[in-house]
Amino acid sequence: MxxxxxxxxxxxxxxxxxxxxxxxxxxxELLALLGPSGSGKTTLLRIMAGLESADGGGLLLNGEEALGxxxxxxxxxxxxxxxxxxxxxxxxxxxxxxxxxxxRGQRPGSAEIKRRVTELLDLVxxxxxxxxxxxxxxxxxxxxxxxxxALAIEPKVLLLDEPxxxxxxxxxxxxxxxxxxxxxxxxxTSVFVxxxxxxALELADRVVVMNQGRIEQIGTPAEVYDHPASxxxxxxxxxxxxxxxxxxxxxxRVGDGTLAIPTQGGVQGPAVAYVRxxxxxxxxxxxxPARISGIHVVGPDARIDxxxxxxxxxxxMDRERLATLGIAAGDRCAVHIDRARVFxx
Amino acid sequence: MPADVSLTASAPVPVPPAQSALTEPVWVRIALITGAxxxxxxxxxxxxxxxxxxxxxRGFDAYWVAxxxxxxxxxxxxxxxxxxxxxPANLLFGVAASWCVAKFDFRGKNLLITLxxxxxxxxxxxxxxxxxxxxxxxxxxxxxLRDMGVQIIFAVPxxxxxxxxxxxxxxxxxxxxxxxxxGSDEEEAALVxxxxxxxxxxxxTIPNIKWGLLYGVLLCNARAMGEFGAVSVVSGHIxxxxxxxxxxxxxxxxxxxxxxxxxxxxxxxxxxxxxLVVKTALEWRFGDELxxxxx
Numbered sequence: 191m192x193x194x195x196x197x198x199x200x201x202x203x204x205x206x207x208x209x210x211x212x213x214x215x216x217x218x219e220l221l222a223l224l225g226p227s228g229s230g231k232t233t234l235l236r237i238m239a240g241l242e243s244a245d246g247g248g249l250l251l252n253g254e255e256a257l258g259x260x261x262x263x264x265x266x267x268x269x270x271x272x273x274x275x276x277x278x279x280x281x282x283x284x285x286x287x288x289x290x291x292x293x294r295g296q297r298p299g300s301a302e303i304k305r306r307v308t309e310l311l312d313l314v315x316x317x318x319x320x321x322x323x324x325x326x327x328x329x330x331x332x333x334x335x336x337x338x339x340a341l342a343i344e345p346k347v348l349l350l351d352e353p354x355x356x357x358x359x360x361x362x363x364x365x366x367x368x369x370x371x372x373x374x375x376x377x378x379t380s381v382f383v384x385x386x387x388x389x390a391l392e393l394a395d396r397v398v399v400m401n402q403g404r405i406e407q408i409g410t411p412a413e414v415y416d417h418p419a420s421x422x423x424x425x426x427x428x429x430x431x432x433x434x435x436x437x438x439x440x441x442x443r444v445g446d447g448t449l450a451i452p453t454q455g456g457v458q459g460p461a462v463a464y465v466r467x468x469x470x471x472x473x474x475x476x477x478x479p480a481r482i483s484g485i486h487v488v489g490p491d492a493r494i495d496x497x498x499x500x501x502x503x504x505x506x507m508d509r510e511r512l513a514t515l516g517i518a519a520g521d522r523c524a525v526h527i528d529r530a531r532v533f534x535x
Numbered sequence: 536m537p538a539d540v541s542l543t544a545s546a547p548v549p550v551p552p553a554q555s556a557l558t559e560p561v562w563v564r565i566a567l568i569t570g571a572x573x574x575x576x577x578x579x580x581x582x583x584x585x586x587x588x589x590x591x592x593r594g595f596d597a598y599w600v601a602x603x604x605x606x607x608x609x610x611x612x613x614x615x616x617x618x619x620x621x622x623p624a625n626l627l628f629g630v631a632a633s634w635c636v637a638k639f640d641f642r643g644k645n646l647l648i649t650l651x652x653x654x655x656x657x658x659x660x661x662x663x664x665x666x667x668x669x670x671x672x673x674x675x676x677x678x679x680l681r682d683m684g685v686q687i688i689f690a691v692p693x694x695x696x697x698x699x700x701x702x703x704x705x706x707x708x709x710x711x712x713x714x715x716x717x718g719s720d721e722e723e724a725a726l727v728x729x730x731x732x733x734x735x736x737x738x739x740t741i742p743n744i745k746w747g748l749l750y751g752v753l754l755c756n757a758r759a760m761g762e763f764g765a766v767s768v769v770s771g772h773i774x775x776x777x778x779x780x781x782x783x784x785x786x787x788x789x790x791x792x793x794x795x796x797x798x799x800x801x802x803x804x805x806x807x808x809x810x811l812v813v814k815t816a817l818e819w820r821f822g823d824e825l826x827x828x829x830x
Contacts, residue, residue, distance in 0.1 A: 241723050261727045268727040274720035278742040288728035291738070343729055 192217045192347055192379035193238060198247035200233055200403075207233040209403040210247065215347075218377045220370070222390035225400035226426065231383045234400075235349050238381065239268045252346050267340030267378075271352040273332045275324040281335050282320040285310055288343035310338040313372070330361040337369075341378075350382035354389060366393055387427045391415060399423050421533040424464040431465045431503050435532065442532050448479055448499045451530040460535040467506035471526045472496065474517050478524040485512070485519055498525055586804045589797035601795035602802070609775040610783035610799065616691065617766075617779060618759040621698040625755050628699075629706025630748070634740070636707075637714030638722065651707045654700055662700045663768025666693055689771030694779065697765040702755045709751035710744055717743055749817060757810045761803055 193215035200208040208230045215221050223231040236242040238249065240261035249257045256264055276284050285307045289298055298306070311317045314334035324332055333353065340348060353369070354362040370393050373380060384390050390397045391411040399406045399414060399422075407419040418424040425432065435442040435451070442451045442463050451463060472482075472494060480503075484495040492512040496503040503525065507515075517523060559567075591598050601607060632651055636644060654662060668674050670687040680687060687693045721743065725735040741748075763781040770777045772786065780799055787796035 239727055241727070261723075262729045262731070264727075266727060268724065270720055270724060272720060274724040276721055276724070276739055276742075287725070287730070287738075291725070291728065291730040291734045339724075339728065 194250040196248045219395040220380045222394035222397045223383045224390040229400040230403040267345035267348045269350040273336040314338045348380040435463045461532040463530045463532045465530045467504045470505040475524040478522045590801040601798035606775045614779045632707045633710035638719045659764030663765035693769035705755035706751035713747040
């Protein structure tokens with residue numbers, strides 16, 4: 191096991207950033223810390239790196255107690271949200287920094303440093319830019335320099351703080367795939383922080399969903415998406431329809447019986463039901479209980495706003511399906527739900 | 536389709552030449568620029584020229600004699616010594632103060648920032664006077680210092696102390712905003728990459744602030760050599776011993792020795808000019824890097 195976090199607690203004055211967090215990061219995996227801002231995910235990452243101190247708890251890095259260690263003794267690579275490249279150094283010097291500051295005995299010779307930096311710049315596809323300054327690079331290139339620099343010290347663990355946060359949508363997607371491929375090649379234990387659920391679900395082997403300084407759920411992307419452990423996870427991961435309901439004998443009833451949805455999991459009484467927009471079926475029905483209040487086409491998908499007796503719902507389907515149904519804004523329709531997850535209120 | 540929103544192409548209509556929203560009429564621009572230039576000429580350039588004209592009124596020989604006369608040489612030496620001690624001292628204090636203000640959060644930080652600005656808001660005479668009250672014959676530590684045989688007031692240490700006090704804010708005020716803007720991300724990155732605190736300071740912090748630091752030192756030096764008020768109070772005006780250049784100028788002027796007074800004053804004026812030129816040269820030569828350091 192590469193990283194073991196046990197009962198880590200951190201307070202900033204009255205604010206509890208981390209509330210006794212336990213987490214195990216397996217060797218060689220790519221783990222996402224996912225949560226809204228203020229959930230403590232960055233604080234946890236910074237504590238792992240030694241950039242922040244913990245108020246209590248324990249941290250093992252490769253089996254070694256690390257909370258008392260300085261950042262420089264932890265052998266972690268850290269990629270900062272805004273890269274924190276050394277602005278007065280060239281790309282080459284940035285990557286070489288970690289090798290050049292080693293104590294004399296462990297410092298590689300300048301030929302060896304040059305070889306390794308060149309190798310890393312090849313890896314991140316930035317060899318032609320070795321003599322540029324950070325200010326002369328694009329966001330995506332800076333990001334890759336930051337990564338090469340972090341890898342130069344041959345860290346046991348790679349920590350990335352919002353690695354794609356400062357990039358535009360297209361570059362973000364490319365870099366995401368590229369990073370996933372890089373990780374598959376070099377298999378370094380990696381933890382990255384993100385508030386973007388799509389990013390976490392696409393990139394990570396396992397996702398840790400955090401909220402208000404606690405871990406809500408840990409699991410593979412499919413597990414956390416398909417089987418959210420709490421109402422928070424359900425709402426945070428992806429679009430969702432949320433409505434109050436009354437569960438009696440496994441059937442959730444909404445309002446005065448406009449909807450009846452079969453449920454699982456033994457919840458009884460007042461509850462909150464969650465339905466993903468793509469689990470919500472729409473069929474045209476001239477005397478149906480619902481009305482289509484709007485249709486928005488976003489790329490290949492269509493988002494359909496539905497008004498069900500005052501209840502605003504959202505359905506999602508691809509455009510072909512929409513065309514087959516032949517519905518338009520203002521039409522009446524019927525709504526059916528095959529799957530809903532309910533949590534007691 | 537109503538006719539008034541028709542999009543049919545029609546003959547191009549001549550468009551008046553585009554005028555930027557922020558452009559003023561020509562006569563306003565000329566008037567403003569002339570006004571500014573006249574003001575500068577009258578209040579800055581003319582006095583500066585006057586210094587040199589007065590200094591050379593009796594020819595270059597008289598000018599030169601006034602500069603190599605022993606009291607003048609002593610004043611120049613003393614000024615250089617005071618600057619040589621107080622500027623490095625303020626360099627150190629300035630970097631240390633900006634470092635802790637910009638990179639750390641602590642109680643009393645605002646108080647520290649206010650204190651750094653204090654010398655700017657206090658009259659220089661008061662700055663001198665506080666040292667007389669502390670270290671003078673009748674001052675707080677006066678008796679003790681006399682028994683120890685240490686003289687501070689009316690001697691070089693007093694001049695240095697007063698100068699340090701007056702010029703303290705220059706380096707710190709230049710660096711604090713710069714370092715605050717840069718944040719401590721790069722320092723953190725260096726630490727994680729295995730650098731020691733000392734390596735981080737020399738390889739990351741200092742290179743990032745070097746131009747700002749040079750600015751601060753230049754301004755600090757100009758003020759250290761030119762300071763009059765605070766130094767005047769603690770100096771005692773002993774000719775050839777505790778007179779710095781500005782004080783020497785005043786004495787000569789009060790003795791109606793105008794050529795000598797303006798000759799020494801011309802040196803100070805040249806110092807100012809050199810400072811300006813170096814500052815401009817730095818901005819011109821390293822403008823990119825200065826901008827990069829603030830990017």
